[in-house]
Amino acid sequence: MLTFKYVAKDQNAHTVTGKITADNQLVVVEELRKRKLTIISVVQLKEAAVSKLPGLKQGIKGEDIVVFSRQLATMVEAGIPILQCLEALQEQMSNPRFQSVISAVKEDIQLGSSLSAAFAKHPRVFDKLFVNMVKVGETGGVLSTILDRISGYMEKTLKLKHKVQSAMVYPAVVVCMAVIITIVLLVKVVPTFASIYESFNQQLPFMTRILIHVSKTLQSQIAFYIIFLVILGIAVVRINKTEKGALFFDRLKLKMPIFGDLIRKVAISRFARTLATLTQSGVPILESLDIVGKTCGNKVLEQVIDSVKNNVREGESIAVPLIKSGVFPPMVTRMISVGEKSGQMEKMLSKVAEFYDDQVDAAVSGLTSIIEPLIIGFLGVVVGFIVIALFMPIINITTILK
Numbered sequence: 001m002l003t004f005k006y007v008a009k010d011q012n013a014h015t016v017t018g019k020i021t022a023d024n025q026l027v028v029v030e031e032l033r034k035r036k037l038t039i040i041s042v043v044q045l046k047e048a049a050v051s052k053l054p055g056l057k058q059g060i061k062g063e064d065i066v067v068f069s070r071q072l073a074t075m076v077e078a079g080i081p082i083l084q085c086l087e088a089l090q091e092q093m094s095n096p097r098f099q100s101v102i103s104a105v106k107e108d109i110q111l112g113s114s115l116s117a118a119f120a121k122h123p124r125v126f127d128k129l130f131v132n133m134v135k136v137g138e139t140g141g142v143l144s145t146i147l148d149r150i151s152g153y154m155e156k157t158l159k160l161k162h163k164v165q166s167a168m169v170y171p172a173v174v175v176c177m178a179v180i181i182t183i184v185l186l187v188k189v190v191p192t193f194a195s196i197y198e199s200f201n202q203q204l205p206f207m208t209r210i211l212i213h214v215s216k217t218l219q220s221q222i223a224f225y226i227i228f229l230v231i232l233g234i235a236v237v238r239i240n241k242t243e244k245g246a247l248f249f250d251r252l253k254l255k256m257p258i259f260g261d262l263i264r265k266v267a268i269s270r271f272a273r274t275l276a277t278l279t280q281s282g283v284p285i286l287e288s289l290d291i292v293g294k295t296c297g298n299k300v301l302e303q304v305i306d307s308v309k310n311n312v313r314e315g316e317s318i319a320v321p322l323i324k325s326g327v328f329p330p331m332v333t334r335m336i337s338v339g340e341k342s343g344q345m346e347k348m349l350s351k352v353a354e355f356y357d358d359q360v361d362a363a364v365s366g367l368t369s370i371i372e373p374l375i376i377g378f379l380g381v382v383v384g385f386i387v388i389a390l391f392m393p394i395i396n397i398t399t400i401l402k
Contacts, residue, residue, distance in 0.1 A: 005044075006040075019112070082115060116135035133278065207385070262364070269360060276353060292305055293306060
């Protein structure tokens with residue numbers, strides 16, 4: 001959407017100036033003629049880049065958007081005008097960045113923009129799914145219902161995300177602590193014992209020799225390993241930003257032992273819930289699939305959804321390319337196929353989403369119970385090896401002295 005500044009004369013020959021947001025200049029001219037104004041000039045204004053708005057930087061949480069949409073739905077349902085709703089929400093928002101975004105949205109609406117078009121100017125805050133659903137709500141006169149539905153969808157999505165993240169925090173912390181403890185032992189403790197053992201003038205046990213060799217290698221090359229890991233991390237991030245790189249890593253994620261199944265279940269749950277919410281809200285199926293593909297969070301699934309979109313465009317079913325992909329389990333594809341034939345697609349997709357939410361809960365609980373003993377066992381073996389290797393020479397000397 002573009003912003004145009006106009007100068008015109010009203011029916012009393014008074015000069016009138018103002019701004020209008022529209023797709024092009026012809027729309028502005030038509031709108032001014034409807035207002036019975038004589039046009040003097042219409043000039044397109046240069047708009048500030050979206051990224052310059054402070055609210056579009058990092059710092060706006062998903063929970064903030066859920067609260068915003070829930071409260072906006074309540075106020076709209078109560079019959080409060082949109083501008084007054086936004087003004088009230090702006091005042092009560094504790095996040096200054098979000099306040100800046102709401103202020104910008106409010107200004108766009110004052111210039112004649114629709115609510116969905118104003119939201120669309122802030123893609124880092126209001127994604128394509130949010131904007132399209134609001135647009136449907138405006139068109140159908142059911143904005144409060146749609147906003148409430150968006151809130152429900154986002155709450156369930158965030159809940160699922162937090163479950164997975166919380167399940168990963170404990171193993172990640174334990175692994176990091178295990179690595180740090182092992183490195184400290186090898187770099188600081190082992191060299192102290194090694195210098196003592198050198199004065200014995202005796203051949204050390206095999207385990208001790210291996211440990212000292214590893215310690216010396218790590219001491220001399222630790223800077224190289226750190227630099228290598230940093231470069232590797234940067235390279236992975238950059239490759240992951242490319243189309244082929246993202247596809248490779250996402251395919252790799254789905255094939256990972258233990259974690260791959262969990263990632264697949266989360267992606268299928270998000271796919272089913274998003275498509276169900278969009279179709280239930282009245283978003284056209286091709287547009288819904290386009291949004292679902294970009295929000296599913298996995299490039300492999302995005303490719304499958306692209307093929308689904310092509311099938312639908314040609315008048316074919318959704319289920320066939322899902323079956324061919326091999327990514328979606330038979331239960332999901334059959335339920336979608338039944339939903340298409342019976343005209344209850346939204347209901348079937350909602351059931352799939354609920355089922356896979358439960359599956360994710362079970363997988364997260366199982367994952368935590370599996371990973372914990374594995375990490376503790378690994379840490380026990382590593383630390384145990386170091387301790388035994390360090391004290392074996394002392395035990396041998398004590399035996400000889402006796």
